[in-house]
Amino acid sequence: MRQVTENRFFTYDGNEIFYRHWRANNGDNAAPAIVLFHRGHEHSGRIEHLVEEFNLPDFQFFAWDQRGLGLSEGARGDAESFAQILQDTECFMRHIKATHALTDNDIAVVGQSVGAVIAAGWVHDYVPKIRAMILGSPAFRIKLYVPFAIPGLRLMYNVRGNFYVNSYVKPSLLTHDTARIDSFKQDTLITRPISVRLLLDLHDSSKRLIDDADSIHVPTQLLVSGSDYVVRRQPQRQFFNKLSSAKKEFHLLPKFYHDTLGEKERHLAIEKARQFILDAFAEPLRFPSLLDADRIGVTKEELVRLQAPPKGPVKTFYWWMARRIVEYAKRISKGVELGFETGFDSGSTLDYIYKNEPQGEASFARFADFVYLNSIGWRGIRKRKDNAEQCLIKTIEALQKEGRAVRIMDVAAGHGRYILDGVNQLRVKPESILLRDYSELNIEKGRALIQIKGLHEIARFEKGDAFNREELATLPERATLTVVSGLYELFGDNLLVSNSLKGIYDNMESGGYLIYTAQPWHPQLEYIARVLTSHRNGKPWVMRRRTQIEMDQLVEAAGFEKIEQVIDRWGIFTVSIARKRPLC
Numbered sequence: 034m035r036q037v038t039e040n041r042f043f044t045y046d047g048n049e050i051f052y053r054h055w056r057a058n059n060g061d062n063a064a065p066a067i068v069l070f071h072r073g074h075e076h077s078g079r080i081e082h083l084v085e086e087f088n089l090p091d092f093q094f095f096a097w098d099q100r101g102l103g104l105s106e107g108a109r110g111d112a113e114s115f116a117q118i119l120q121d122t123e124c125f126m127r128h129i130k131a132t133h134a135l136t137d138n139d140i141a142v143v144g145q146s147v148g149a150v151i152a153a154g155w156v157h158d159y160v161p162k163i164r165a166m167i168l169g170s171p172a173f174r175i176k177l178y179v180p181f182a183i184p185g186l187r188l189m190y191n192v193r194g195n196f197y198v199n200s201y202v203k204p205s206l207l208t209h210d211t212a213r214i215d216s217f218k219q220d221t222l223i224t225r226p227i228s229v230r231l232l233l234d235l236h237d238s239s240k241r242l243i244d245d246a247d248s249i250h251v252p253t254q255l256l257v258s259g260s261d262y263v264v265r266r267q268p269q270r271q272f273f274n275k276l277s278s279a280k281k282e283f284h285l286l287p288k289f290y291h292d293t294l295g296e297k298e299r300h301l302a303i304e305k306a307r308q309f310i311l312d313a314f315a316e317p318l319r320f321p322s323l324l325d326a327d328r329i330g331v332t333k334e335e336l337v338r339l340q341a342p343p344k345g346p347v348k349t350f351y352w353w354m355a356r357r358i359v360e361y362a363k364r365i366s367k368g369v370e371l372g373f374e375t376g377f378d379s380g381s382t383l384d385y386i387y388k389n390e391p392q393g394e395a396s397f398a399r400f401a402d403f404v405y406l407n408s409i410g411w412r413g414i415r416k417r418k419d420n421a422e423q424c425l426i427k428t429i430e431a432l433q434k435e436g437r438a439v440r441i442m443d444v445a446a447g448h449g450r451y452i453l454d455g456v457n458q459l460r461v462k463p464e465s466i467l468l469r470d471y472s473e474l475n476i477e478k479g480r481a482l483i484q485i486k487g488l489h490e491i492a493r494f495e496k497g498d499a500f501n502r503e504e505l506a507t508l509p510e511r512a513t514l515t516v517v518s519g520l521y522e523l524f525g526d527n528l529l530v531s532n533s534l535k536g537i538y539d540n541m542e543s544g545g546y547l548i549y550t551a552q553p554w555h556p557q558l559e560y561i562a563r564v565l566t567s568h569r570n571g572k573p574w575v576m577r578r579r580t581q582i583e584m585d586q587l588v589e590a591a592g593f594e595k596i597e598q599v600i601d602r603w604g605i606f607t608v609s610i611a612r613k614r615p616l617c
Contacts, residue, residue, distance in 0.1 A: 035084060035094075044100070044124040051104035052097035052125065053077050058090040063134040065164075065314060067141050068126070069096035070148030072292065073172065074110070074200055076103025076222050080145070083294060086303050089310065093133070097125055099151070103222050110197065111228035115154065115238040116602035122155040123598070137162040138318050141310050145169040145294055146264065150239055153272075156251050157242055158553075158600050158607075160582045162320060165313035166253045167306045169293035170261055173239040173268035175232075183236055190229050197226040206262045208290050209297040234602075241604055243268055245554050246275035247331050248580040250320050254282040254309045256302045258289035277331075279319070282309060323583035324590060327527040336525060336577040339562040352563040359564050365401040367392040376568025377561075378523055380447030380475040386411045387418055387450050410557050413605035414519075417550060420599045420608040421518050422455035428514055428546045428610055429456075429463060437544075439463035442512040444499040444537065445520040446470050449479040452516060453486045462491055467510060469497030472568075500529045505536030512537075513545040518608075522552040523567075525577030527587060534591035538613060547593050547611045551584040552576070554604050581607055 035055040044050050057064035067089065069080050077096035084094045100121050101107035112118050129135060140163045144152035149171035156166055177183070178201075189196070204217035217223065255273050257266060273283045284305055289296045294303060326332055343349050363369040368385055375381040391402035405411075425441075432439045443452050446468035456462060466488065468479055479494040498504055499520055515537045521530050537547060555561070558578065567574040584607075585595055593611035600607045 037081070037084075042125065042128045044121045048100055048121070049106045050097060050100065050121060050125060051077070052095060053081065054129075055084045055094040057093045061091075061093075063139075064091060064093045065139045065141075066093050066095060066129065066133070066135055067143060067310065068129070069094060070142065070144030070152045071096065071099065071103075072145045073147030073227065074102070074224050075220075078103065078222065079217075079220070080294070083143070083303070086300070087307050087310075089307065092310075095129055099148075102224050108228075110224045110226045110231070111195070112231050114602040115231065115234040116158075116600065116604070118151055119154045119158055120599070122151060123159050126155070126161065127597075138164065141165040141167070141313060143167040143169070143294075143306060144171070146172045146291065147235065150235065150242070153242055153249070154238060157245065157249055158581070158604060159598055160580075160585060161251075162318060163251055164318060165310050166251050167256065167309060168253065169256045169302065169306075170258045170264060170291055171255070171269055171272070172235070172264045173243060173272060174236070174265040176263060176265055183233070186229050187233055190233060195228050195230045197228055198232065200225045200227065202263055202291075206290060207292040208295050210295065210299075213292065213295050238604070239268065241554065241556075243272045243275065246272045247277045248553065248582065250277050250279070250582065252280040252309075252313050253278045254306060255284065256293050256306060257283065257285050258291055258293045258296070259285050259287040260289060261291045263291040277321075279321070280313070320582070323580065323586055324527060324531075326580070326583045327525050327577065332525075332578045332580065332583075335558075336575065339559060339575050343563065355560070355564050362401060362405070365393070365398050366405045367398075368402050368405045373566060375474075376571070376574070377565040378574055379568040380470065380472060381478070383414065383519065384448040384450055384478070386414050389415060408557070409603060410555065410561070410605070413555075413601050413603055416601040417519070417606040417608060418451045418454075420601070420606075421451050421516070421548065421550065422458070424548050424597075424599065424608050424610055425452065425455040425514075425516065426458055428548060429459060432513055432546070433461060437513055437542075439514060440465045440467075440510060440512050441514045441516065442467045442469070442508070442510075442540070443516045443518070444469055444497065444505065444533065445517065446479060446494070447475055447519070448482055449492075449494065450482060451518060453482060453488055453492070456488065456492075457486055462488075463514075464491065465510065466492035467508075467512070468492065468494045469499065470494070471496065471498060500524075500533045502532040502536035502539070505533070506539030508540050511542050512540055513542050514548070515541055515545070516548045518548070518550045520550075521579065521584070522550065522576065522606075525579070527583075530587055531591065534587060534593070538592045541613050543613060543615050545613045547588070547613070549584070549588060549609055549611065551579055551581055551607045551609070552605060553578060553581040553584070553607060556603070556605070585609070 038054050041049050071080050076098045098105040101111050142152045149168035204214045343352050363373050372382050391399045393399040449468040483492045562575040565574045595611045598609040
């Protein structure tokens, strides 16, 4: 039996997370690693049997207790959101990589049930270049058996606020292994209640993962129980069919109950997973190039559909009516009126969204503006601003700790609010701030905001083209921190983005930082394309989604190395930090 060590680390918000670590038999602290994700309600102790049963002596194993479960801190069976658990996962992965000198290339993940959804969500949202992902009966859709259970729980949650429901699952419906059944009954660390908030978010996040599974390229194996009374099989098959992974396998295990890797005959599943892992580590790690995704591929096909008129009389009438409603709303909502005047993707609209102050003379008008400001897309925009500010502060402090001058440039700042708000949270201000934009209106508003924020001594605003490589490269002042927020999402052409990134690289000092945003997914993409207008000549605001792996590849091709990423709870906007690599 391998010796296990019990460890703890602090995740992003100070919550203490417990995990177990088993060294490789050869004692190599940097040996390739298998990271195990336990089922919902359970903890890492329930899956430690896999360390021996996988029979991979040259691999080290890690297994962690999810926030609020097992020996980890947090409210029992609860989290602010499913995204919070994914952020914990990212922090855990960064922790073990730093502690054990690992890279993504050295890691494979194995998850069961809810743990499988967490593993898949982490791979989808944070796009690590890991070797393999094994998913045992992922809980994309739980069998609740009560008609309209999800809508009913959602209604009750909206009325009552957060509350808990107990798991109905008996251990005899999880496995045929009597020893596992008995140990489940006696395990005092199992947490049966789960918060409805987390349950609903798991449901919504799973739908997003299934809809957007084609953005996953990691080699993936699904091990699906044939007699599962806990989760549904159809969403598992839908997820598998949409995967873009060059290597993927789907295995249906007849008569297996839900605890796929804890079943009586689990050696059948484990051997398939073991061989998949060995094969993945025996081959060079390959991910497809998506630098031409603007010309061919899933997001290009999606763009073509959005640019074409809606098909059929029903859809045509639906979107005509939606446009009429929004056009009427501009008479009531100040935000909608501003969107039609300047474009819903303009700097002026963005600044209005950031302020988040419903306007209108009558209470009904203010309510209409409130509804507009709280659409999911605008909530995501505001969270992107918060995340961008936090990344800005973190990066500035890193430069100051290195003893380097802090010279900030934003190539398309809009009104510059997120930069100026972020800087004003700092005790030690940067040496200089250069804000640039193509719009005279944005420049005028931005210069006024600089004065209001009291940063006129270090900040200036000038006109500039964010896509002109030569113009960016020849700016007289070399930046140590460049920010591109909310720009590349509006332009689907990768040549434009590549030119911009290369100009930023040419301008930047060696070792400088880049903060960039992306929009890998949006729940209202068709609504935006059919109903809202752009600042570009009032034409329909049609966007091509750029998946995170595509955006990261563009950044890497320009000469940067990504080091960190955050994402909002809905999976709409990411903010990433990269660093300029020196020329070879």
